[in-house]
Amino acid sequence: MKKRSSVTFIAVLIALAVIAYGLYRYGHTVPGLRDIPLLQKTHEHTLKPVLTAEGEIDYWTCPMHPSVRMKDPGTCPICGMELTPVMKDTGHESQGAPHETGMPEGEDHSGHVMEGASPDAAGGKPKTEFTVSPERQQLIGVKTTPVAMRSLDRTVRTVGIVVLDETKVERVHTRFSGWVDKLYVNYTFEHVHKGQPLFSIYSPELVSTQEEYLVALRSKEALSGSGYPEISGGSDALLEAAERRLRLWDVSQGQIDELARTGKVKENLVVYSPVSGHVLEKNVFPNSYVEPGTVLYTIADHSSVWVEADVYENEVPLVKIGDEATMTLASLPGREFTGKVTFISPHLDMKTRTAKARLEFPNPDLNLLPEMYADVVIDVPAGEMLAVPDSAVLRTGTSDIVFVSKGGGRMEIRAVKLGAKAGVYYEVLDGLSDGELVVSSARFLIDSESKIQNAVASWQEDGGGHSH
Incomplete structure (x- = not known):
């Protein structure tokens, strides 16, 4: 009887120890338990710095999921990769301030939080600058492209119909x-x-x-x-x-x-x-x-023909009389014809929202026949202008945003005003200067939609990108 009581007592002690450890280790994940003062006191621990040969470790994170921050080394709970250390005082993602995630400081942050978008100490507003170490940038494939003056010659693509050159139609009487x-x-x-x-x-x-x-x-x-x-x-x-x-x-x-x-x-x-x-x-x-x-006879000279092409209203201001154009026709495969714009209609079709552009093409061998369908490309020379790659622009719906590299891992979220697009470049009207570096491959930097929304929303709350 005495032996059975001893065994029961030992079993109870083991069970209490397991429960206490479980509450201590995982109590914060159970709703309601976090409000127990005892558990709060036992769970108040912080990311204690660890000294290494390279410096002081701030936290551990995943190269593929920067939002994961752990106080101890291990594997990423999302992808299973080995966590890498992030040192203090090297311009890394965290400045030591807790993020507004509803979790006590020092816990495993598996939620998505934009790196460096911590509240400003003075006004409580989010910063427009954040930091990503050069090592991290290399890991996640961030590339930068300089803002520079580029030749942004555009092309307007449209379709048209071959018609007679009215100036070469004679009526005999x-x-x-x-x-x-x-x-x-x-x-x-x-x-x-x-x-x-x-x-x-x-x-x-x-x-x-x-x-x-x-x-x-x-x-x-x-x-x-x-x-x-x-x-x-x-x-x-x-x-x-x-x-x-x-x-x-x-x-x-x-x-x-x-x-x-x-x-x-x-x-x-x-x-x-x-x-x-x-x-x-x-x-x-x-x-x-x-x-x-x-009128006894109507005779048309086909040595040159017109092509009437439809130009959309947003492209009408780009096309000028005298612009060079090329034309191809499905009925004449392998042939390309060169002509120029001779007239632009001052009236817009209300149904199609297009204006007629008249182009003239020589037709020495008389292969171009009236009513043929044609694909037309009009070359629109725009000259040299400040330009940024389209891959560097994040369009939020209310503003256009780029990530400007400030050097040393520092980056800035900045609103820009863009003009026309030519190929893979946008014309920059305001917000950037010649020579500045912009992130042109930011898909990994802004890894998830929630991170984008958090960063942009915080930045917009600070007044950026809104026109009041």
């Missing part, structure tokens, strides 16, 4: 009435050359004017030797008037010279093509009667 006698070009889309006969026409008015010209010509020849200047001068005036009337009716100088040389009136006048191109319209038939001004 007569300035006198008459009957069409013969057609030399009798179908649409026929290719014609400049000076090629189109049709011949009989006009009583034209015949009488030719006769008047010949009479005036003979009178001048007969009176050229007259001793009376008034008479010879009058004949000259009649000849000039008759010739002028023929020219006003689109009779060429060659035809007038032939009339003067042969002295024979032509009943049928041949009308020639004014340009080389393709016949788009033919509104004339043999033996038909035509009135002055009636």
